[in-house]
Amino acid sequence: MSEDCGISLEELQLAARNHGMPLEALREAITPIGLHYLLIHYDIPQVDVQTWRLEVDGRVRTELSLDLDAIRALPSHEVIATMECAGNGRARLAPRPVSQPWLLEAVGTGRWRGARLRDLLDQAGVDPETAEVLFTGLDRGIENDEEQFFQRSLTLADAALPEVLLAYELNGVPLPPQHGFPLRLLVPGWYGMTNVKWLTRITLLAEPFTGYQQARGYRLRQNEEDDGEPLSRIYPRALMVPPGIPDFMTRERTVPAGKVTIEGRAWSGHAPVAAVEVSTDDGATWQTAELEPPELGPWAWRSWSYDWNATEPGPHVLACRARDEAGNAQSSEQQWNVGGYANNEVQRVVVTVA
């Protein structure tokens, strides 16, 4: 990062709270809990599980107020899901949208366990005229001059998908405070903001939700007047484990000459990953990487590798890119928008062959 990007103290303050996944952790199929990225708009709420309840209200036959045992008593399901923040890649955009300044590390893969949302909705009895399901977290703050709880909605059809969970476990243990204890929504394949943490209320709405995080935030807007399209599913991305060893300050890499196996993971929330390609000449030419089968199921990243014959001493720019079976691909140039969302420009890593 030689360019002076002028990160402000406010951005640093966000970045120090909301850490990313160190990219060497791409070696792990399931991200260890402390290495999974974090994004928390306001404060982590302190929850007393004895008094905590999940309220279900709005257009339902029976309003519910459930403790954690009641949710654990529903049939439990496990989903391995790769979660990525919609702002991943934001920090290199020019001009830089001022928010959490992610480079590429806002991703992680968890083994989530919970009850199916649709089992709970069945229990409450949903009015068929319902338009949306609103999810409210316990965390409260001020954003865009508006005091609010963190809230997001889904259409009833999306909420009823079988992979959508009310998750109470991550990697075999109760959710840790930073990931939404005691309960969070998990919508596999969708950008991070969909997965409301510290869930306290589910409300069935007759009309679409128009709160800040839905109507203003998390939309692809070209200017302040533009309403933009809402973000939903994750666009494809491949990331590599940075090869060799890093320089402490620049984090540029050094490898010894010879065969270098470049490895990484690739994902898409739209469709299965179709191919991963690697370039060792800054994107001038691309070679097909070896793509492993989807061993972790349909909602998780897949591992890939490519053997590079690194004979020429000096600096090289490595890059990787994925595309999915729905025809979505990674862009070779950044896609600017007001919020700095869904920027899946290819990763570049400078590696010096010694």
Ligand SMILES: Nc1nc2c(c(=O)[nH]1)N[C@H]1C(S)=C(S)[C@@H](COP(=O)(O)O)O[C@H]1N2
């Ligand atoms: N209640 C609540 N849920 C939330 C958020 C939040 O700030 N509050 N952040 C969202 C965003 S933007 C992301 S990217 C993911 C991050 O989940 P993680 O911190 O468990 O990785 O949580 C989402 N759910």
Ligand SMILES: [Mo]
């Ligand atoms: Mo996010």
